[in-house]
Amino acid sequence: MQMALVIDPGKCTGCKQCELACSYVKEGEFNPAKSRIRVFDFHQDARFVPYTCTQCAEAWCQQACPVNAITTNDSGVKVVHDSLCVGCKVCTIACPFGTINYNASTGKVIKCDECGGEPACAEACPTDAIVYMDVEQAGFDKMRQWAAQTDAGARA
Amino acid sequence: MAKVRHHVIIGAGPAGVLAADTLRGCDPDARITLVSGESEPPYSRMAIPYLLANHIGEDGTYLRQDADHYARQRIDVVHARATRIDPKKKSVRLKKGKPLKYDRLLIAAGASPILHPVPGLDLPGVRTCWTMEDAREIADRAHKGDEVVLMGAGFIGSIILEALIERGVKLTVVEMADRMISHMMDETAGGMLQRWCEDHGIKVLTGTRITEITRGKSRLDIALSSGKIISAKLVVVAAGVAPNIGFLKGSGIKTDRGVKVNGFLRTSAKDVYAAGDVAQAKDMSTGEFSVLAIQPVAADHGRIAALNMAGKRTPHDGSLNMNVLDTMGLISSSFGKWDGVDGGDGARMSDEAGHRYLRLEFKDDRLIGVQAVGITDHIGIARGLIQTGQRLGRWKEKLMKSPERLAEAYIATAHGISHA
Numbered sequence: 001m002q003m004a005l006v007i008d009p010g011k012c013t014g015c016k017q018c019e020l021a022c023s024y025v026k027e028g029e030f031n032p033a034k035s036r037i038r039v040f041d042f043h044q045d046a047r048f049v050p051y052t053c054t055q056c057a058e059a060w061c062q063q064a065c066p067v068n069a070i071t072t073n074d075s076g077v078k079v080v081h082d083s084l085c086v087g088c089k090v091c092t093i094a095c096p097f098g099t100i101n102y103n104a105s106t107g108k109v110i111k112c113d114e115c116g117g118e119p120a121c122a123e124a125c126p127t128d129a130i131v132y133m134d135v136e137q138a139g140f141d142k143m144r145q146w147a148a149q150t151d152a153g154a155r156a
Numbered sequence: 157m158a159k160v161r162h163h164v165i166i167g168a169g170p171a172g173v174l175a176a177d178t179l180r181g182c183d184p185d186a187r188i189t190l191v192s193g194e195s196e197p198p199y200s201r202m203a204i205p206y207l208l209a210n211h212i213g214e215d216g217t218y219l220r221q222d223a224d225h226y227a228r229q230r231i232d233v234v235h236a237r238a239t240r241i242d243p244k245k246k247s248v249r250l251k252k253g254k255p256l257k258y259d260r261l262l263i264a265a266g267a268s269p270i271l272h273p274v275p276g277l278d279l280p281g282v283r284t285c286w287t288m289e290d291a292r293e294i295a296d297r298a299h300k301g302d303e304v305v306l307m308g309a310g311f312i313g314s315i316i317l318e319a320l321i322e323r324g325v326k327l328t329v330v331e332m333a334d335r336m337i338s339h340m341m342d343e344t345a346g347g348m349l350q351r352w353c354e355d356h357g358i359k360v361l362t363g364t365r366i367t368e369i370t371r372g373k374s375r376l377d378i379a380l381s382s383g384k385i386i387s388a389k390l391v392v393v394a395a396g397v398a399p400n401i402g403f404l405k406g407s408g409i410k411t412d413r414g415v416k417v418n419g420f421l422r423t424s425a426k427d428v429y430a431a432g433d434v435a436q437a438k439d440m441s442t443g444e445f446s447v448l449a450i451q452p453v454a455a456d457h458g459r460i461a462a463l464n465m466a467g468k469r470t471p472h473d474g475s476l477n478m479n480v481l482d483t484m485g486l487i488s489s490s491f492g493k494w495d496g497v498d499g500g501d502g503a504r505m506s507d508e509a510g511h512r513y514l515r516l517e518f519k520d521d522r523l524i525g526v527q528a529v530g531i532t533d534h535i536g537i538a539r540g541l542i543q544t545g546q547r548l549g550r551w552k553e554k555l556m557k558s559p560e561r562l563a564e565a566y567i568a569t570a571h572g573i574s575h576a
Contacts, residue, residue, distance in 0.1 A: 009571070038534075040567045049567050063459065064452040066170060066200035068220055084221060086206040089480045092532065093489055094452040096540030098563060102487065102532045 021124035064094035168192035171432030276369030300324035431457035440474030
């Protein structure tokens with residue numbers, strides 16, 4: 001079983017509780033700018049799209065890191081080790097999804113780590129637009145397709 | 157029993173180390189030898205500025221922090237410079253020790269600083285900033301209040317610049333081009349960066365060459381093309397690098413600017429591949445074969461070359477040129493054809509006072525290049541959009557008016573929201 005954050009934009013109402021929960025748990029402040037999840041707001045369409053890292057199997061961020069500061073945990077989650085990250089930001093340009101970002105206040109990069117198995121965003125989401133579940137059962141294909149197109153060479 | 161394959165990798169930078177790890181992953185029984193031309197454990201040159209700025213120790217630059225990594229992966233690390241390859245005998249001669257016989261060879265020998273014909277560049281106190289040895293020497297000489305001259309304000313020079321400032325030196329930068337980082341920044345972005353540097357107390361002399369360095373009484377005298385002479389305790393040279401292809405002379409392996417490779421990163425010689433700063437491989441923006449000496453390309457090459465060496469036929473469809481730079485807190489990046497193409501369209505958002513700039517370049521309704529100053533959120537999307545060739549449809553017009561909506565355009569087009 002492989003747990004992952006599964007996002008259904010159709011259920012998102014744009015309340016942004018996920019952003020607040022994420023920044024509070026990760027940074028100790030209610031600051032959407034430091035959230036690892038972001039809700040894109042297409043207000044003319046009344047559509048909202050929560051967006052965060054999908055933990056690629058062979059992650060660009062991880063492979064581009066010059067000091068091996070991004071490792072994969074037992075759940076397949078890519079985790080940044082602050083003690084090793086030098087803040088070079090190469091991962092932030094290598095990730096084609098833009099889901100690993102620089103945090104100027106720490107000089108390190110930040111990305112979703114699924115809160116070690118208890119993701120605050122999913123817990124905070126009142127409409128089940130973000131759920132934490134077994135990915136084998138979830139349609140996770142769109143991001144994977146995009147990932148495949150992005151590569152400099154075929155990826156397993 | 158089938159014979160155990162021997163993979164030899166020349167070069168222990170990111171391309172070589174990632175190749176070794178990838179080979180171990182898909183060829184569990186193979187023998188793997190990693191040949192390093194330096195005496196340190198495999199390290200990242202990219203981390204050297206952070207070492208100079210005292211953010212990390214030498215061990216913080218290592219490509220694999222775990223000291224047992226190579227032993228555990230059964231990767232033999234040999235510290236000796238490769239001096240010659242004989243593709244007929246399938247052997248690599250080393251400066252010391254017995255030649256290595258290979259079944260598959262990866263040339264990931266990297267690049268070295270270009271030696272410019274400027275008199276005095278060989279004086280003590282004049283140093284490139286490329287190897288760990290260089291870093292130690294610079295750390296030894298550059299202290300608070302010391303006058304230092306940096307020759308070259310290209311990408312590498314500008315990364316070193318920040319580290320030197322963090323050491324507290326008084327810095328003068330001498331760049332022969334008309335602006336800083338002319339290979340990844342246009343006049344607007346380069347100008348912003350230069351003013352930012354000047355506001356932080358750095359003297360920036362663009363359009364200026366160093367013509368000669370001589371030894372003064374206790375310091376170095378640096379003669380400039382403007383006729384001025386400045387003096388300094390240390391000159392750091394960061395004026396370009398070139399692929400290490402000299403040792404391939406006589407091997408029959410075809411080279412141009414770098415080692416020529418095909419769409420599978422194979423060289424002209426059977427069972428010999430090339431990756432990273434030394435390889436002249438496909439650039440997806442131009443379709444041409446060029447040397448793209450950057451970390452993400454080294455990583456891509458290393459992985460793809462290794463898969464091919466292990467018999468998993470994997471095409472290299474072309475890499476994207478991209479860079480990111482932090483200049484005392486002002487972060488800039490550029491991707492692909494950041495200066496546009498004939499017949500394309502460009503959009504710019506410029507906020508001089510706020511030190512922000514974003515330039516997008518399109519061909520038809522596809523993004524082909526990006527430059528950003530002072531903008532970092534979701535910036536990787538620039539790579540995603542360029543490399544996938546995602547059609548932007550109606551979003552192109554929106555981006556022409558509001559380039560800063562790039563992330564929205566990606567979410568909308570890649571996830572099928574066509575309106576808004």
